[in-house]
Amino acid sequence: KNQVEQSPQSLIILEGKNCTLQCNYTVSPFSNLRWYKQDTGRGPVSLTIMTFSENTKSNGRYTATLDADTKQSSLHITASQLSDSASYICVVTSPGRDDKIIFGKGTRLHILP
Amino acid sequence: DAGVIQSPRHEVTEMGQEVTLRCKPISGHDYLFWYRQTMMRGLELLIYFNNNVPIDDSGMPEDRFSAKMPNASFSTLKIQPSEPRDSAVYFCASSRKLAGGPYEQYFGPGTRLTVT
Numbered sequence: 001k002n003q004v005e006q007s008p009q010s011l012i013i014l015e016g017k018n019c020t021l022q023c024n025y026t027v028s029p030f031s032n033l034r035w036y037k038q039d040t041g042r043g044p045v046s047l048t049i050m051t052f053s054e055n056t057k058s059n060g061r062y063t064a065t066l067d068a069d070t071k072q073s074s075l076h077i078t079a080s081q082l083s084d085s086a087s088y089i090c091v092v093t094s095p096g097r098d099d100k101i102i103f104g105k106g107t108r109l110h111i112l113p
Numbered sequence: 114d115a116g117v118i119q120s121p122r123h124e125v126t127e128m129g130q131e132v133t134l135r136c137k138p139i140s141g142h143d144y145l146f147w148y149r150q151t152m153m154r155g156l157e158l159l160i161y162f163n164n165n166v167p168i169d170d171s172g173m174p175e176d177r178f179s180a181k182m183p184n185a186s187f188s189t190l191k192i193q194p195s196e197p198r199d200s201a202v203y204f205c206a207s208s209r210k211l212a213g214g215p216y217e218q219y220f221g222p223g224t225r226l227t228v229t
Contacts, residue, residue, distance in 0.1 A: 034218075043117075043204050043220030044156070089156065098169045101146075105155035 002027040004092050004104035012110045017080055021107045023073040023090030031095040035064050035075045038087045038106070047075070047088075077109075085111045117221035119205050125227045131193040134224045137186055138207030144216065147180055147190050148204040150223070156204070162188065195228045202226070 004025045013019050025033070032051045036044035048057045048064040050073070056065050061078045077084055090104040118137040126132055138145045146161040160170040165182045173180070177196070182188040192199055202223045208216040 041223075043206070043223055045220070046217060049217070100169075101158050101161075103156040103158070 002092075002094060002100065002102050004090055004102050006088075006090050006104035006107050008107060009105070010108045010110070012112060013080055015080055015082055015111050015113050019077050019080060019109070021075045021077075021088050021090075021109070023075070023104055025071050025073075025090075025092045025102070025104075027071075027092040027094045027100075027102055029094055029096075030068065030071075031093040031099065033064075033066055033073050033093075034091045035062070035073075036089040036091060038089060040086070044089055080111050082111050082113060085109060117205055117207050117219055119203075119221035119224050121224060122222065123225045123227075125229065126195055127229055128196055129194045130228075131191065132195045132199075132226060132228075134190040134203050134205075134226070136188045136190070136205030136221060138188070138205070139219055140186070142207035142209045142219075143185070144208045144210060145182060145188050146206040146208075146218065147188070148206065148220075149201045150204060151201045159190070192226075195226075197228045200226055200228050 007022045034049045035047045037047050038044040047059050047062050050057050050066045052068050063076045066073045087106040087108050089106040092102050094100040120135045143164050147159040148156050150156045159172045160180045162182045180190045202225050204220050204223045206218045206220045208218045210216040
């Protein structure tokens with residue numbers, strides 16, 4: 001069964017610290033993996049998109065990695081800011097006649113001052 | 114561009130009533146998606162359209178849910194009759210498929226539905 005598992009469910013860190021969020025998937029075949037940031041009360045916003053051949057992609061202080069062999073991805077946040085408090089959602093697309101889009105349940109990140 | 118527009122932003126209705134959620138995608142995007150988000154289940158894809166044609170509706174929970182896209186600039190998600198377990202935030206998203214590559218999805222602000 002195609003699944004996307006994220007860990008931890010929730011994370012609390014102090015402002016200025018780094019953190020890493022994990023995403024493991026069992027989706028096959030694989031097309032691409034995205035990380036979204038969702039602020040409370042808002043729709044998700046795309047941070048990074050990676051295809052099979054890409055193993056790292058950065059967007060400012062956000063760096064995503066992808067290991068397609070082990071089916072693992074991580075999102076690293078450097079020098080966290082209060083505005084990073086949000087849910088981070090990992091999404092994997094499986095290609096086919098109709099693409100299948102599988103969402104993880106997200107990691108809730110809280111940044112404390 | 115104003116982005117994906119959804120209306121209403123909040124809807125409170127009584128069980129058994131019909132609910133219609135509306136979405137205007139970004140101009141030029143040929144894919145439109147409807148999602149539902151709850152604390153328990155996270156984001157779930159309900160249905161998506163390509164060039165106004167429904168492609169995958171396997172996520173639609175039951176016959177009480179229906180979605181239409183009469184033209185490239187408008188879509189509706191209807192629940193009839195509504196039930197308390199339908200309470201959730203419903204998101205609409207649109208995208209344009211890039212040749213040979215993944216598409217970028219843009220989400221609307223969502224409609225928070227409460228069924229009492």
